[in-house]
Amino acid sequence: MNVVTPFEGIGASVRRKEDFRFLQGKGNYTDDLNRPGQTHAWILRSPHAHAKIRGVDIAAAKAMPGVHGIFTGADTEAAGLGGLPCGWQIHSKDGTPMAEPPHPVLAFERVRHVGDPVAIVVAETRSQARDAAEAIIVDYEPLPAAPSLEQAQAAGATPIHEGVAGNICYDWHIGDKAVVDAAFAAAHRTVALDLVNNRLVPNAMEPRAAVGEFDRFTGDYTLYTTSQNPHVIRLLMAANVLKLPESKVRVVAPDVGGGFGSKIYHYAEEALVTWASAQVGRPVKWTADRTEAFMSDAHGRDHISRAEFAFDKDGRILALRVATQANMGAYLSTFAPCVPTYLYATLLAGVYTTPVIYAEVKAVFTNTVPVDAYRGAGRPEATYLLERLMDVAARELGIDRVELRRRNFIPADAFPYQTPVALQYDSGDYQSTLNECLRVADWAGFEARRAEAAARGKLRGIGISTYLEACGIAPSAVVGSLGARAGLYEVGTIRVHPTGSITVLTGSHSHGQGHETTFAQLVSDKLGVPVAQVDIVHGDTAKVPFGMGTYGSRSLAVGGSAMMKAMDKIIAKGKRIAAHLMEASVEDIEFDRGTFRVAGTDRTKALVDISVAAYVPHNYPIEELEPGLEETAFYDPKNFTYPGGCHIAEVEIDRETGKVDLVNFTAVDDVGRVINPMIVEGQVQGGVAQGVGQALLESCIYDADGQLVSGSMMDYTMPRADDLPPVGVATHTTLCTHNPLGVKGCGEVGAIGSPPAVINAVVDALRDFDVRHIEMPATAAKIWQIINGSHGKAAA
Amino acid sequence: MPHVTLTVNGKSHTAEVEGRTLLVELLRETLRLTGTHIGCDTSQCGACVVHVNGDSVKSCTTLALAADGASVTTIEGLAAADGTLHPMQEAFREYHALQCGFCTPGMVMSAIDLVQKNPQGLSEQEIREGLEGNLCRCTGYHNIVKAIAAAQDVMHGKRSEIARAAE
16 A cells, blocks of 8 residues: 655644644643642732832741741841852953842842742642732832833932942943944934834743742752743752752753743742742742733843944945943843843844944843843844834935845845854845845835825825844854853754654753644654654753753754754664665665665665664674664754844824724745744744734833833733734745754744834834834824824923 | 532532632632633633633633533533544644644633624634734734634534645
């Protein structure tokens, strides 16, 4: 019988393996776990943005029903717990290292933002823990709070950390200021823009959760947690906070309900439940409610910038000068310092041949939740700045905005292309992604649509953004030289079982990306086994040898490459076994999708014949080869990868209300080789939704006293289905030149390219009004003020 | 403590609850039906949607006691005993309408109720408006809308199986 199996390898839209469990309520998320004897924790958090703790009275709370233990900052200090570490060190212009104040797991003597954890209560039930937390009396002495960049840097601002002058974490720069200043002095025209990148709350739908479990017989600790990188959490928590050998700590990140960056970081609650489980002798579970998530998950963005282009008389960019202030929040989250520096300023060449660039970035402590990488991380901020400035420049230079971009594109034959801000792009074709996007979005036909909308009383606008990003993070030696305290390779193990089924162990973590399918497709493609026979194991430090996790669109480019390398080792060993079995020389053995063949003959062995021989080595080259068929590879990327493309947004504005409706959105992205087109489309659509959310709806607001005003989903506007149009997604591929798959990454492009396209469309729709720039989110209230002529007047 | 008796996915249960116990807590913690999720606590996200006597209900804002005597269906109760998926589940898979899967149970339960309550059929725009009680952070909704449009054809008997998504 000739069984035809559908092609499941690279390029096939294989339906996802993981969906069967998710669609039937059989997902295994952290809060779904219940350990025998489990107790529940509630974290008491600061209601003040900034206050001294004069005393904590737990006597009444301790006597409440069901309470097993209450621990405060004094207890964790006395126990010698370390603070939460920071994984990246930036040096200021003058060579001094950044300010790196302690970040205790429970606030000690001082609270620095609303939501700063003050005590952990462990009780029999969650309700009992919460009731007891409410009975704790904390004597606070409120201090002046500085939630904004302006307040924190004001003369006489109260220092948030002892010894941190002016609340400045670092004052960093890149590029040659004198050269750039000279280019500006000699320029034909210059264009400047002040702009804000609004603070966002990632809001993965699954709130963070953690379960700690101490085994008093072995002294081993297990932490189940909502993490994108369990091995990193094990390292940071064991070595820095709990001060345990890593061999005594296991971290499991089971199914995780979205991350978008916010679940990369090591959070206090992870260490607290792990430590507390030993104190009370029972497993301890903590699950955030949504308001806790708002005031304890790392936030994103929050930049204020001034950006300037210098142009020659032909509209060619001569120089870019940028000054940015970045809000770090009250403490340094795990990777916070690298976001506004090496993930931001190094991207400021964008897709353009800007010959010289100078950027300076001041990172500032404020009385707010720590800020760290959120989908795109630094790259959306760079893209927004460039693409808004480009539109403003086009208008002021009187050059068509598409033409101005084309004129400055890095040409397709200029790769590898060295930018003036450290990165070397390996491949790209920006004219082609632009042309394709203009065609799909019917840019040429827009004026007719504008006229048609005008007849209905609507203001219609179109906006474009041409962008690139750096992901596939990252070459270890390079990031090490820039201040990273970690290597950013990935690890993959391919285990071929005796019967030919395959287990893949990977350090990448899937929390929506569909790795269980995509990675299986890689194996299917290379080793010729059906996707159904390939199991992907991730998220458990006891099963997977090591790993660096999933963020920065790195899972395929780095994690997938590690698997490819491990499969090469499997094939190399398999060839030696096949040569023995077929009495041929190793050099004569060819391998293609599951079959070993003696070149030029019909003598073959299937992969399963080799695996049987490897595990039942009766006829086996035992003197020269170990039994078994399992290989592990570490892959350290040679460069970042550089996805890029073009996004076009079309909006209609209601003249009466100012409400912006996004009516069309087209994305044409170059993400390198596409493994599963269905999943790539889904990733881009989701990223675009988050970018549109930033542009039109979302903003995290603190009042002047540091109270978190947008502290729930009733106050913080998440995009809903009717806020979005159908999003058209296409790809145009140039291959990455330095990884074995040619992949670039698709997780972040949507969130990076889309916000400026939307704002450019809004500004375009308001072309008849005196408006040069609109800050995100472009709410109806802001637009109404512009339409009604009161824009800016209130401030004047 | 008071007792509540209810039928969940066709099975009768009696449980002791506190007055403040929420239906979602009863489902997740007492009955260990962890497919129903809690995403926001303020009735905004819909991750907790189940059917109570045939209506979609946010179980995070329903007291367990209010469900006394009710018939409740959760995501675990949708597939047939032989494992055949409900057309809505099948459509979500075919159209890649889920990524992390966390909002999915509530989204599927809301979508089924939306389709059942609109036998005349819904346009894509009406589906978008009908999903106002459910948040998804991963997909951008595009594929969810497509999946629901495909599932309604099967649920209303206009097609015998879920239309294949365009490749």
